Amino acid sequence: MNHFLKTTLCTALILCLPLSAHAHRAWLLPSATVLSSDDAWVSIDAAVSNDIFHADHAPMRTESIVVTAPDGKNIAVQNANTGKFRSTFDVQLPQKGTYKIGMASSGLMAMWETETGERKMWPGRGERANPADFDKMVPKNAKNLKVSQTSRRMETFVTSGSPTDSVLKPSKQGLELVPVTHPNDLFAGEAAQFQFLIDGKPAVGAKVTVIPGGMRYRNGQDAIELETDKKGNISVTWPEAGMYWLSADYRDDKAKKPATSRSGSYAATFEVLPE
Amino acid sequence: MRSRLLVSSMFAAWMVAPGAAVVAAELNVSVELPVLEVAEYHEPYVAIWIENEKGESTNLAVWYQLEERGQKSEKGEEWLKDMRQWWRRIGRETDMPVDGVSGATRAPGKHTVTFTEGKAPLGKLKSGDYVLVVEAAREVGGREVVKVPFAWPAKTAAEQSAKGSKELGEVKLTVKP
Numbered sequence: 001m002n003h004f005l006k007t008t009l010c011t012a013l014i015l016c017l018p019l020s021a022h023a024h025r026a027w028l029l030p031s032a033t034v035l036s037s038d039d040a041w042v043s044i045d046a047a048v049s050n051d052i053f054h055a056d057h058a059p060m061r062t063e064s065i066v067v068t069a070p071d072g073k074n075i076a077v078q079n080a081n082t083g084k085f086r087s088t089f090d091v092q093l094p095q096k097g098t099y100k101i102g103m104a105s106s107g108l109m110a111m112w113e114t115e116t117g118e119r120k121m122w123p124g125r126g127e128r129a130n131p132a133d134f135d136k137m138v139p140k141n142a143k144n145l146k147v148s149q150t151s152r153r154m155e156t157f158v159t160s161g162s163p164t165d166s167v168l169k170p171s172k173q174g175l176e177l178v179p180v181t182h183p184n185d186l187f188a189g190e191a192a193q194f195q196f197l198i199d200g201k202p203a204v205g206a207k208v209t210v211i212p213g214g215m216r217y218r219n220g221q222d223a224i225e226l227e228t229d230k231k232g233n234i235s236v237t238w239p240e241a242g243m244y245w246l247s248a249d250y251r252d253d254k255a256k257k258p259a260t261s262r263s264g265s266y267a268a269t270f271e272v273l274p275e
Numbered sequence: 276m277r278s279r280l281l282v283s284s285m286f287a288a289w290m291v292a293p294g295a296a297v298v299a300a301e302l303n304v305s306v307e308l309p310v311l312e313v314a315e316y317h318e319p320y321v322a323i324w325i326e327n328e329k330g331e332s333t334n335l336a337v338w339y340q341l342e343e344r345g346q347k348s349e350k351g352e353e354w355l356k357d358m359r360q361w362w363r364r365i366g367r368e369t370d371m372p373v374d375g376v377s378g379a380t381r382a383p384g385k386h387t388v389t390f391t392e393g394k395a396p397l398g399k400l401k402s403g404d405y406v407l408v409v410e411a412a413r414e415v416g417g418r419e420v421v422k423v424p425f426a427w428p429a430k431t432a433a434e435q436s437a438k439g440s441k442e443l444g445e446v447k448l449t450v451k452p
Contacts, residue, residue: 036362037353162367185363273359 024048026060026267027245028101028156029213033184033271040093040160044101047086052245053213055086062087064105068167070097097164098184102155102268106174108134108259109150112142134258149259151175156269159184172200175250175264180233186272188241195232198250198264202232206250206264210236213243241274300392300428301451304335306409307444310383311416318380319413319442320354322361323388325405332364335396336388337371338378357412360420385444392428400427411442423448 031043045053046060059082067075080089093099108131110122122137123129129137138145151174157167163182170176181192196203210224226234228248238244248266255262304323323336337358340351352371356362371377376396390397405425412418419442423435429450436447 034356034362034367035353036356036366038349040353159367187363275360 024050024057025052025245025247026154027052028060028154028269029053029243030101030156030158030269030271033156033158034273035093035158035160037160041090042093042101042158043088043090044156045086045088049085051215052211053243054216057085059083059085059087062089064103065089065101066103067091068100069093070095070099070164070166072166075099091158093158093160096161098157098159098167098182100155100157100167102153104151104153104155104171104174106149106151107131108147110134110138110142110145110147110258112138112145114139114143115141138258146261147255147259149255149262151262151264153265154267157183170197170200172197174199175203175206175248175266177246177248177266177268183268183270186238186270187275188238188272189275191235191237192270193233193235196228196234196248196250196266197232198252198262202230203228203248203250203264204230204232206232206248208234208246208248210244210246212240213245238272241272244270244272246270299394302335302390302397302407302425303387303449303451304390304407304409305385305387305445305447305449307385307446308381308383308411309439309442309444311441313416315415317414317416318382319411319416320358320380322358322365322410323407324361324365325407326364327401328404330364333397333400334365334369334373334376335390336378337361337366337373337376338380339371341372341377341379354412354414357418358410359412359418360408361410402427407446407448409443409446411439413442417442419443421446425450428452 026048029045045055046062047055047058048060049055049057062077062080062082065077067077069075075091077089077091081087091099091101107129112120114120153174153176163184168179170178176197178195178197180195186192196206206228208226208228210226212222215221224236226236228234246268251261251263253261306321306323308319321338324332324334326332339355342348343350355366355371358366393399405427407423407425408420410420419439421437421439421443423437423446425433425435425448427450429452432449432451434447434449436445438445
């Protein structure tokens with residue numbers, strides 16, 4: 001992929017993902033995560049809502065969904081459809097092993113004030129920013145300039161046959177989850193360990209929230225709140241079987257110039273089975 | 276894979292002592308599939324295996340749908356994962372069907388299967404403590420796991436049993452020396 005295309009794609013992706021500042025949560029919900037058929041398929045719902053896995057607000061756009069097969073190649077999604085509350089699409093799993101289904105994006109965002117105190121932002125709302133345009137778009141004399149390097153990632157994993165690790169290798173871009181426990185080998189009552197990386201290095205002190213599905217039928221969020229340790233690790237003991245939504249947020253000031261801060265958000269859906 | 280290794284090492288042992296008149300030890304497993312008064316009944320998928328103290332498994336029998344409309348078909352493999360514990364321990368690492376292990380589903384009643392030491396699929400077992408595990412999963416029904424611990428080899432024929440509550444009746448294990 002050439003650089004131009006990559007940059008354009010990245011910025012296009014940002015527009016498809018909700019800002020973490022919004023209360024609404026984006027999620028992917030696979031119909032199954034553990035499959036034994038020789039002709040295995042999964043169907044996935046993609047939506048944005050407050051109640052995890054209850055499609056009652058807005059569909060997620062599916063154009064930027066990337067499916068990575070066990071051999072590392074990308075597979076096209078099939079039967080994509082966007083409805084009022086959710087999008088759906090199918091993925092055929094022709095190979096045995098673990099697939100990653102999700103989307104990722106990264107970009108720059110600048111905020112400053114002009115001489116007269118007017119607040120400016122680049123890219124503007126709904127606009128696409130090409131990091132190469134930074135010098136052109138942000139004036140040299142900008143006051144109180146804050147430039148942040150942002151990354152967003154959202155994914156889920158499904159396995160046909162025996163779990164494999166090829167799709168779990170980090171890209172070293174943005175906030176990522178590196179499973180120590182395989183994401184399709186999760187069982188109620190057992191502890192799972194995951195590591196978080198920011199640009200390939202341990203993300204220390206990332207805030208992680210794990211919420212079980214089915215929240216419409218209970219009064220509380222029942223969220224498990226965690227913080228990554230010095231190695232970027234967390235350990236989650238699944239209280240019961242079901243679908244879980246995990247989200248993580250990280251921020252520091254170790255950004256690459258011209259950015260002054262960097263932040264990453266991550267969300268994933270995991271299925272926990274009864275033993 | 277493991278059972279294949281065990282079998283070949285057994286054959287080697289056989290050849291070293293060809294003349295000895297040996298009565299092979301065996302595991303005799305009786306599995307009761309209960310008659311269930313339900314509107315829609317399908318014969319359950321059943322898996323039988325043993326685990327040693329290290330948690331290593333030997334796959335002994337898997338009863339599942341092997342045919343579709345009278346023809347051999349792999350379509351029934353779609354639901355093998357519903358025997359969740361078997362799938363995690365054995366199934367997902369195994370290319371089904373396996374000769375001498377795969378079999379058709381069975382009707383309600385008592386079914387007895389015998390596994391002989393030195394022969395596939397049991398192979399040669401090291402002395403130690405084991406658990407016989409029987410798991411059943413039924414379409415539009417439930418799932419149940421019944422475990423029977425045993426010591427190998429048995430000094431005298433020993434019978435042990437455990438009972439399921441819904442999907443499995445009595446699981447009886449006779450270990451013969």
